[in-house]
Amino acid sequence: MAASFNTSPVHTWREAFLVYLKPQVVAMLFLGFAAGLPLLLVFSTLSAWLREMEVSRSAIGFFGWVGITYSVKVFWAPIVDRLRLPLLTRALGQRRSWMLAGQLGIIVGLLAMVACDPETQLVALALCAVLVAFSSATQDIAIDAFRIESAVTEYQGAMSASYITGYRIAMLVAGAGALYIAEFSSWMWAYVSMAALMGVGVITVLLIREPRHEINAQTDDIESHLIEQVLHHQPQTRSQRLAAWFASAVVAPFVEFFQRNGRFAILVLLFIGLYRLSDITMGIMANPFYLDLGFSKTEIADIGKVFGFFMTIAGTFIGGLLVVRYGVFRPLIAGAVLVAVTNVLFAQLALAGPDLTWLAIVISADNLSGGFANAAFIAYLSGMTNRAYTATQYALFSSLMTLPGKFLSGFSGIIVDAYDYHSFFLYAAFMGIPAIILAVVVARHNGRHLQGMEAEESNAVKS
Known part of the structure; x- marks a missing residue:
């Protein structure tokens, strides 16, 4: 058999085009919008607001560190993967509950930024921006997991294309759109409007269907083996249960990847x-x-x-x-x-x-x-x-x-x-x-x- 990139087509052209009409692909357009909207609001758009308020360029430069949040999201991804949120997870499921939690955090953070005076409350404004970035990165983790679990691999290109389209539209809105609102009204209304537009993501989360999230027998064996190596018995105390959770949620994903690929x-x-x-x-x-x-x-x-x-x-x-x-x-x-x-x-x-x-x-x-x-x-x-x-x-x-x-x-x-x-x-x-x-x-x-x-x-x- 030839290598996979020389195999016959997976689908016809008609089937390929129709993939973009599938509900889960359409949903990614709106989830991409929700993911892309917060990014510029803690970067270039925020920089414009701060500079107009005559904040020093040195202080504005330090706000660039907010972006580190997006680069280290792997550290709390295991929590998003496994930890159940009280009430929300039972009502919405693992992925949708974390998406909604991230979106609510973004909305709260944006409204809190409006309540801060950049001239006298710069530290508080920075902390609110970190809250927006952290919530946004958390939403990204949950959306990526939802996207992968909602469709087979050959549909992932269409899922990502729909996601990127929504993301780009949101960046135009949060960039040029927020600047227009600030120009003709105020920065307060610009950020309040952006917080309101996060409702697109909230409504989408409430309408979409939670994907199946399963642990197969092989994965279950890996986790059981790791817990046995760490504790030598079933966890009994709270600290042992925490160690077992760490082994299954944090260590097991990396062990599984290397075992699967050798x-x-x-x-x-x-x-x-x-x-x-x-x-x-x-x-x-x-x-x-x-x-x-x-x-x-x-x-x-x-x-x-x-x-x-x-x-x-x-x-x-x-x-x-x-x-x-x-x-x-x-x-x-x-x-x-x-x-x-x-x-x-x-x-x-x-x-x-x-x-x-x-x-x-x-x-x-x-x-x-x-x-x-x-x-x-x-x-x-x-x-x-x-x-x-x-x-x-x-x-x-x-x-x-x-x-x-x-x-x-x-x-x-x-x-x-x-x-x-x-x-x-x-x-x-x-x-x-x-x-x-x-x-x-x-x-x-x-x-x-x-x-x-x-x-x-x-x-x-x-x-």
Whole structure:
């Protein structure tokens, strides 16, 4: 049998398009909106509010630390995975209850921010922003788990495409929309309006159906074995029950992942860390590059808003469609190639100079390839999780997929200063080669794994 990225289509084109009409896919549009809305309200929109209130740039810079909350959500993901909330979990289920709790925390945090005076209560405002970010990250954990558990792997591309579309719309609303409201009314009404719009997420949670959350026999054996190793007997005291919970909720997800994938688990984690390396490495230098090349802020904003927004949406839609049509791995490989090639286009723009046509081409290609690759990659990560530990394992993957790129992006300015933008973007393109190679290796491994499973099933039938 050939590797999985060369197998026959999973679905027809008609079936692939109709996936976007499935209730769970439509629901992700609104959940994506709820997830995307808080982000800018504790980042760039908040920075604009603080600066208008004449808060110092140094103090505003410290507010950037609020974003660390999103990067460390893996630490409380096991709680979201296993801890039942009083009353809410019984009424709504595990995923919906945590989504609702996160949304209520966001609403309370936004309204509390309005009650703070940035000139005299800056610390209190910062704590309210942390509450919004923490609640938002918690909502993200629950939404990711809900998305994975609500659909099979080949539908995850469409689920992520719908989610990203809602997310992007929310960022426009929380960015440009909040600024318009603040301009024509006040910052108070801007944040109150955003808090009210979180009602979109609340209503969605109340309408959707809780997915099945099961622990299979193999997973149950892993947890029982871990508890036996830690306690040597069944937990009896409160501290022993806490230790047993820690073993099953925190340790077991990682043990299960390495047992399921064996030595190949290290390569999988390496692939996850490197897949978006090329994309993230160059991202921080994009706007300085446009400005240094001679484009005006208006030209960057106009082309970025029009082409950037719609091309990202188009890319995620196409990526999700092809995952349904052909499975995960062929789009995954294509996405890695497209992202690397796009950086070569940036290098060409560095030679072409301030040409608006080239700027439109590069921004279109960058957002189209980024959306495409992201949809395919999210589908792959979703398929790699065990549904007994969806929230914990996906939080690990989502944190890992941005960490190397964020680290290397810190050196991007040094490379530009030492050489030039043309050399930097070629370097960024070169950084995408390991992702392409590993995508092929992972796809071939998956093909051999499926072939082995089919052989075992065939032998079982014959015997």
